[in-house]
Amino acid sequence: MKGGARPISIRLDAALMRRATVFARRRKVGVSTALRMIISEHLEAADAGAELDAALRWQRERAWAAFERWEREEVGEVSLDELRRAHGQAMRRARRR
Numbered sequence: 747m748k749g750g751a752r753p754i755s756i757r758l759d760a761a762l763m764r765r766a767t768v769f770a771r772r773r774k775v776g777v778s779t780a781l782r783m784i785i786s787e788h789l790e791a792a793d794a795g796a797e798l799d800a801a802l803r804w805q806r807e808r809a810w811a812a813f814e815r816w817e818r819e820e821v822g823e824v825s826l827d828e829l830r831r832a833h834g835q836a837m838r839r840a841r842r843r
Contacts (some may be wrong), residue, residue: 763777
């Protein structure tokens with residue numbers, strides 16, 4: 747056993763065990779290893795989903811804040827050329843990092 751790892755015992759119905767066995771065979775690993783892979787991948791996907799949700803929330807908040815500033819006439823309108831120029835500068839700065 748690896749440091750801090752503890753065995754667990756779970757019951758799988760026949761259909762789920764068949765699916766786990768097929769998954770393991772395709773990857774040429776044992777069923778226990780396959781189940782660890784499945785759990786790990788699922789948790790990583792859940793974490794990535796949470797990060798994406800947070801990023802989308804942040805973008806939405808920024809967009810609404812900008813819209814509200816524009817409605818209050820605190821900022822002026824920009825031309826499409828100005829917008830493209832600012833975008834190009836931001837992309838160049840991002841590439842340098």
